[in-house]
Amino acid sequence: MQNQAKNQDVLFQKLGHTWYAFTQVGEDFVYSALPEGINPKDTKIELFEVIEEHMDKVAKSYKNNDVAA
Numbered sequence: 001m002q003n004q005a006k007n008q009d010v011l012f013q014k015l016g017h018t019w020y021a022f023t024q025v026g027e028d029f030v031y032s033a034l035p036e037g038i039n040p041k042d043t044k045i046e047l048f049e050v051i052e053e054h055m056d057k058v059a060k061s062y063k064n065n066d067v068a069a
Helices: 045-068
Strands: 008-015 018-025 028-033
Touching: 008 045, 018 045, 028 045
Parallel strands: none
Antiparallel strands: 008 018, 018 028
C-alpha cells in the first residue's frame, strides 16, 4: 500500500495469528503489530491511512527515546 500524499510504503506480514506493518522512516525501519482481528487483505483503504499515521508516531517515539538514551 502506498499513500500518494506521503509517498511512503507500508508492508504487511503475518506472523502466527498477528499481522504486522513495516515501513522505513529516514534511515530506520519500524514495525508495529496491527490490532487483533485486522487483516490488511480485507480492510478498507481508510484504515491504511490510520496505520501510516501510527507508523509515523512509532518512528518519532523511537527516535525521541534513542536521543534521550
